[in-house]
Amino acid sequence: MNCMDSKQPETGLLGPESDSQRTLYPYVTGTSVVALKYKDGILMAADMGGSYGSTLRYKSVERMKPIGKHSLLGASGEISDFQEILRYLDELILYDNMWDDGNSLGPKEVHNYLTRVMYNRRNKFNPLWNSLVLGGVKNGQTYLGMVSMIGVNFEDNHVATGFGNHLARPILRQEWHENLSFEEGVKLLEKCMRVLLYRDRSAVNKLQIAKITEEGVTISQPYSLKTHWEFSAFQNPTQGAVGSW
Amino acid sequence: MTKQQANWSPYDNNGGSCVAIAGADYCVVAADTRMSTGYNILTRDYSKLCKLADKCVMASSGFQADVKALQKHLAARHLIYQHQHNKQMSCPAMAQLLSNTLYYKRFFPYYSFNVLGGLDNEGKGCVFTYDAVGSYEKVGYSSQGSGSTLIMPFLDNQLKSPSPLLLPAQDAVTPLVEAEAVDLVKTVFASASERDIYTGDKLEIVVINADGIHREYMDLRKD
Numbered sequence: 001m002n003c004m005d006s007k008q009p010e011t012g013l014l015g016p017e018s019d020s021q022r023t024l025y026p027y028v029t030g031t032s033v034v035a036l037k038y039k040d041g042i043l044m045a046a047d048m049g050g051s052y053g054s055t056l057r058y059k060s061v062e063r064m065k066p067i068g069k070h071s072l073l074g075a076s077g078e079i080s081d082f083q084e085i086l087r088y089l090d091e092l093i094l095y096d097n098m099w100d101d102g103n104s105l106g107p108k109e110v111h112n113y114l115t116r117v118m119y120n121r122r123n124k125f126n127p128l129w130n131s132l133v134l135g136g137v138k139n140g141q142t143y144l145g146m147v148s149m150i151g152v153n154f155e156d157n158h159v160a161t162g163f164g165n166h167l168a169r170p171i172l173r174q175e176w177h178e179n180l181s182f183e184e185g186v187k188l189l190e191k192c193m194r195v196l197l198y199r200d201r202s203a204v205n206k207l208q209i210a211k212i213t214e215e216g217v218t219i220s221q222p223y224s225l226k227t228h229w230e231f232s233a234f235q236n237p238t239q240g241a242v243g244s245w
Numbered sequence: 246m247t248k249q250q251a252n253w254s255p256y257d258n259n260g261g262s263c264v265a266i267a268g269a270d271y272c273v274v275a276a277d278t279r280m281s282t283g284y285n286i287l288t289r290d291y292s293k294l295c296k297l298a299d300k301c302v303m304a305s306s307g308f309q310a311d312v313k314a315l316q317k318h319l320a321a322r323h324l325i326y327q328h329q330h331n332k333q334m335s336c337p338a339m340a341q342l343l344s345n346t347l348y349y350k351r352f353f354p355y356y357s358f359n360v361l362g363g364l365d366n367e368g369k370g371c372v373f374t375y376d377a378v379g380s381y382e383k384v385g386y387s388s389q390g391s392g393s394t395l396i397m398p399f400l401d402n403q404l405k406s407p408s409p410l411l412l413p414a415q416d417a418v419t420p421l422v423e424a425e426a427v428d429l430v431k432t433v434f435a436s437a438s439e440r441d442i443y444t445g446d447k448l449e450i451v452v453i454n455a456d457g458i459h460r461e462y463m464d465l466r467k468d
Contacts, residue, residue: 127255
């Protein structure tokens with residue numbers, strides 16, 4: 001006769017969690033995206049892992065996609081929500097194209113659209129569980145911006161989502177400059193991705209680097225970074241840490 | 246699979262401090278340009294100031310997405326006002342509109358902390374200070390945001406505004422001249438950025454006077 005035992009339905013502000021149709025937490029997630037402006041446009045890097053909780057469930061998830069003629073979108077967070085966003089954007093670009101007036105949506109417009117979509121969904125307490133990075137070039141103007149799950153948005157010369165904000169941005173702040181060549185930009189991104197690979201447990205050693213310039217988008221074939229695990233700190237991590245087990 | 250994330254929240258605090266000081270014939274509005282989340286800095290160059298009308302500037306800190314929505318809403322309302330009345334909205338009118346706009350969302354508030362500065366119809370400086378749900382007050386100077394607990398007592402000490410309880414009502418504008426007010430703003434931000442981790446990077450100052458709007462910047466601590 002313990003009334004504490006009877007299972008009360010969890011009724012919070014948003015109703016019972018079991019029959020909720022909202023994303024209350026993500027299922028399959030992608031980790032960091034890192035992007036920077038360089039001499040001719042934008043470079044963006046993301047690995048191809050799709051984590052199911054802490055299980056590395058998928059290993060060939062493309063997390064960067066071209067949007068229209070002038071933009072490139074990268075996403076971390078819930079993969080299915082990202083794919084839904086891609087469907088929204090496909091429709092947006094298609095309907096814009098049907099005007100046939102020679103105009104096309106640039107990165108600024110796409111970024112603003114994403115901002116409204118993300119903020120609108122958070123207002124409905126039904127967020128799209130992503131951090132989005134949008135880069136692009138139009139009329140000689142390079143553009144790089146970010147949008148979070150709840151609609152926080154900004155532009156910067158270099159951006160990174162999730163763990164990238166902790167590990168990659170300090171490197172970018174130290175080494176980034178306006179006149180990075182393509183080779184220097186790729187080298188810098190690889191440096192960031194290597195640090196993330198070593199320290200972010202959900203990162204995998206299979207990544208793509210995407211480039212967008214006035215000429216359009218190119219996304220590289222998946223490839224791996226050279227790693228070196230023989231550092232003594234990796235072999236015997238507690239050596240020298242007196243008093244630690 | 247067990248849930249790993251903390252419960253989702255529709256709000257975030259992106260930090261930042263705002264200050265406004267009114268004088269006899271000018272108004273200074275200022276805010277830092279840092280945008281943070283938790284212990285992260287998202288960007289070091291994000292403007293928190295928004296020109297709402299010719300003689301009216303709003304500085305806002307809090308949740309950036311709500312602030313942006315609020316700014317867009319006010320811009321749209323001001324455009325309608327211009328079409329209907331063929332003039333710019335006055336600063337006191339904008340102050341009332343801002344209050345009503347905030348209160349309209351009383352039960353799902355805009356998480357934004359605003360100060361509104363500008364010139365009234367006589368060309369005198371005026372400052373309005375708000376809470377997130379629209380309570381507002383006309384004052385001579387004010388501070389809002391993450392560094393307000395450090396800045397406000399310093400301004401009180403330096404400016405000593407007359408009590409709002411005095412009868413007849415005393416004028417709230419500060420006795421400073423424009424250059425002194427700008428210097429004071431620079432000092433309070435330099436001080437706040439020593440102790441408040443959400444204030445720093447750069448200070449953006451807007452001065453509104455009879456000549457129009459003038460903008461200047463000063464570097465702050467970047468750590």
